[in-house]
Structures are given as structure tokens and as C-alpha cells.
Amino acid sequence: MIYYNREGNVMMKTLITGGAGFIGSHLADFLVLKDYSVVAVDNFSLGTTDNINHLTHHKKFKFIKEDLLHLDKLKDIFQKNKFDIVFHLAANSDIAESAGNPGTDLENTFMTTWNTLECCRLFHVKKFVFASTSAVYGEATRTLSEKAGPVSPVSYYGAGKLASEGFICAYSYMNNIQSWIVRFPNVVGDRMTHGVVHDFIKKLKRNPKRLVVLGDGNQKKPYIYVKDLVEAMFFIYQTSKEKLNYYNVGVKDETSVTAIAKIVCDEMRLKNVELKYTGGSTGWRGDVPHYRYDLKKLNSLGWRAKYSSAKAVRLAVRSILAQ
């Protein structure tokens, strides 16, 4: 059956894995507004009902609590729903947490992808959008282009994402699945569950006098506002027409960890907070202290982020505080 939206466009039956998570739930908001019919699947390992409560009564939105590691259950979901497209966002996503336990990323970052791909193969889903990451590039010091190789992840998370990319390529070729591999930078916004912005707010709520900063504060990365990211992901999927599409998504500048600390203090109206650095160039083992994205490919396609890195951080802090 083909569905049409109010403008007479063909409506897409969409699966969002990790659909109750930070980015997944923002994507659900975005797609429902675009009149897509959305099924969100999440195991609530990082996602929450709070992220999707406002959507659950929307007629275009359905939520299914399931763990993607249960392949048989996932097959049932695919069989019943006949998806046109999958946005695969489910992953461990907490790099620091999995450093001591590689099995976390093997299962939650990689095997979730493999199971989802298997279902796409078995139930003939022909469009697959994947949330990849700058972490696949590892510790590269140069500006990161999609053409960089060999890519050498330094975290199990980056490895799980690269492994996923590899199988997406093969599944795409072997089963005529058009695929978009979108390599995210650091993403910030409300509904975050971890990361430097989230941590700083949490710590400062506990102790507004003193903030412990992991590393020397000079780690410097691009941060994108979650609404910018979701828009970019959708734009890439709609605009880039290759069989297999790779894109870095980012903003044109970077923000240091110390600058983030200052923005957070400023937005929380805290003055004279003592910043206490743990030292060392990285926040934790597997952290990439600095990277810069080459965005020529995305810019040529016609997309640029609305917000700079520092502005994204500020917006994120505001929206988290308003949550």
C-alpha cells in the first residue's frame, strides 16, 4: 500500500532504532512533522519515556519497547510493519563507559546494526540511514575528510561503528539497499545522557563552587546542535542519490572543553567557579582530544549548520536547563 501525505507526496513508513534516545527522539519529532509514519524501537538502555511522551498519542507515531539484540523479536517487528526506510541510531554511544568492557560496543553498537541489516535483507527494506561518527577516524591529526584512509578507531565505540559501516557497504551492494552513512561530530542538546555538557551541568548542580574538568581542558572538537544534526541527516538522505553515500556532518569551528565550562557557568549564572583540571591531553583512554572535519562534500551538497560550535553548546545548555 502506498500512503500519501497532505501535499500528495508518498509517505514513508519509517523505523527509527534508538527512537527514544537523545538523537533518535529528536529525529522522530522531525519526521512526524514531515508527515512520515514513524515506528520508534528502543530498549531504554539510554532512551527514556520522557523523550517520547509528547509523541505517543500522535497518530503517525508508534513506540515499541524492544532490544535489537533479540533478532527474532526484531524480525516480527519488520514483518508486521513493512518499513520503507530505516534510520539506525541505536548504539552504546557512551565511549567512556565502554572503555573497560569491549563487549558493550560489540553488542550494542555493532550487533544491533548487524541484526537490523539482516532484517532489511530478509524483509526487503531498500533504504538505510546510519548514524556513524567521527570516532571511526581515530586519532587523526589532519582535517578529516571522507576520503581519509586507513581509518583507525581508538575506541571500541569507533570500532563498532566502523564494523557497522563495513557490513552496511556489503549489505547495500548484495541486496540493493541504498545507504547513507552519516558521520556525526559531537552532538549537544536537550535529552542528552552523557558527554561533557551534560556532565558539567550535573556536577555544577551538585557543587556550584568547583568544577572538575577531565584532561587539561584543551580538547577541542566541533559540537553540533541536535536539531541541526537531524535536519542534516534528513537533507543528506533526500539529496544525495548514490547507491552508497558517505558524509561528514559538522559545523565549521570547534570549541574547547574550557570554553564549554565557561559557557555552562555563564548560562547557570555561576561566577568564580574554580576549574580543577585532572590533566593530560585526553579526558579518558579512547578519547580523541582534537579533530576538525572537512565539510566540503556536505557543503557542496547544499547544507550548512545554522549554529556555530559555541552557539550549539550554549543552546544545548539552555535547553537542558529548561527541561
Add this chain to the structure above:
Amino acid sequence: MIYYNREGNVMMKTLITGGAGFIGSHLADFLVLKDYSVVAVDNFSLGTTDNINHLTHHKKFKFIKEDLLHLDKLKDIFQKNKFDIVFHLAANSDIAESAGNPGTDLENTFMTTWNTLECCRLFHVKKFVFASTSAVYGEATRTLSEKAGPVSPVSYYGAGKLASEGFICAYSYMNNIQSWIVRFPNVVGDRMTHGVVHDFIKKLKRNPKRLVVLGDGNQKKPYIYVKDLVEAMFFIYQTSKEKLNYYNVGVKDETSVTAIAKIVCDEMRLKNVELKYTGGSTGWRGDVPHYRYDLKKLNSLGWRAKYSSAKAVRLAVRSILAQ
């Protein structure tokens, strides 16, 4: 305990996974001659006792029949043997066979790597040499350099190898494991279990009048003689000193499938064999019909193959016929 060989060099306690297989058993031959103490593990899915019978009474060689997918058994082997170095060669390796069943490469090509890496992490093995493949590059038409990106495998086999590479990078960084990722071209020699040379001989033994050739015969790839390959792998591991080392291994030219058919007929003393082509540019879905390796990095390190691609094929045919 440190062991020394006759020349007073430190002896390495070595694990070869897939050690009863085609390449693994040749590597075992090579390392035993170098006075390495070798433990070969194999599940005999493609390996055979015939490949290692001549080694089993050698005091430097031990064989253990085990499937690397049994992580607990593998842990026992690591605990008992205290390896200094792992050569990880176990894999599905038959690309055509797994085309209909992605699970074969998920398990036999990727999970075998993950389990082996886990054991290296848990039992503090600090050197890891990996048999990777040109298949990670996918259908790239340009000359393949290690710096090429993004690499997009078109077979589940290539995906399983790329996924393995990703986790090797992360394990290497997180656990201080020095790693060598060696991307093999097509490899030929005695003890082969599949591939075009093996197939042609088998078919011509059945019917010496007529040979069915998959594709149009113009598929053109570099073939390396297995003894050359084993020497290259050892040379790279001994000579390249980075924490993480990537190398293409190959020969400077390529041989077409039709040329291989002619060499096989010639070596089998068969005249006027009718070549019957199935047509199409690839032999099967996931086959890469043509590639050429950039070997600058390996050549600068100081290694070149002894045999050209055509000579390698001829030597392989001879050694298979003499088996």
C-alpha cells in the same frame, strides 16, 4: 620464561589461528624453520590434517583442534600457552560460498577475530598480525593504496575483515597491542581449498575437453604465491615498527582469468580445451572483477615478491598437481 634459539635469539611463542588451513599451514612451516615455537589452532572447517601431518612430530609445533567461536576454550588455550604473538588467519575465506549467508562471515571471519582479540587483552599478548584482504576496498577502480578511503567492501567477507580491522585498531590502542594489518591479494599455492586455480584443476580433471569459466574471463587480479606471501607477512612484522601497521601485500602485475585457464591447461598438458564463458564482468555477486595494488609502502620497507602473478599461478598449478 624466555626461550632462545640456536643463534641465541629470543624465541617467540606463537599462535597461528587457522593453522591447519591453506596459508596458516604454510606460515607454520615457515615459522618452525625460523625456530619459533608454534601452536596451531584450527577447527578443520577448511583446514585439514594433511596440511600439518608433516609437522605434528616436530618439537616446536603443537596442534590444537578447536573452534575460535568457543571463547571459553580459547581462553584456556591462551592461559596455558602464554603466547608472545598471534598470527590471526582463521576466517571463512570463501567469498562465493558466503554470498547467500552473511552469518558465515559474521561468525567465521569477524567473531573469530573478536574472540582472539579478547584473549589477547585478557592474557596480555602484545603482538598481533592479521590476515586482511584486498576485499576491504570493495569495487574501487583506482589503484588501491593503504591511504584510500572510504573503503566499501562489496562482499560479507570483505565486511568481516574490515570490521576485524576496526576492532584490531581499538584493541591495539586500548591495550598496547602492537598490530600489523596485512591486506593480502589473491593467494595461490598447494593446499588451496577454493578459488579459480583450484576450481579449474578440479573441473579439468573431471572433463579435460571443456572448461566452464565464471564471468567473461577478463577479471584481472594480482595473484601471489603462498610462500612469497608468508615471507612478506613475516618481513612486515619484523621490519615495520609502528604501533599499528597497515600494508598491502601483492605482486606488481595482474593475471586474467582466461590467462589462468590457459596456464592450467598448459601445466595439465591439455590441448584444445573449449573455454565456455558464463558471461558478465564478475564471477559471482560480491566478486571484484579487477583491482591493482599500490605497493609503494611495502616496496619502501624493502620487500618485493619473487614471482610475478602469472608465475605464481603456474607454480601453484604445479604444486597442486604434485600434491
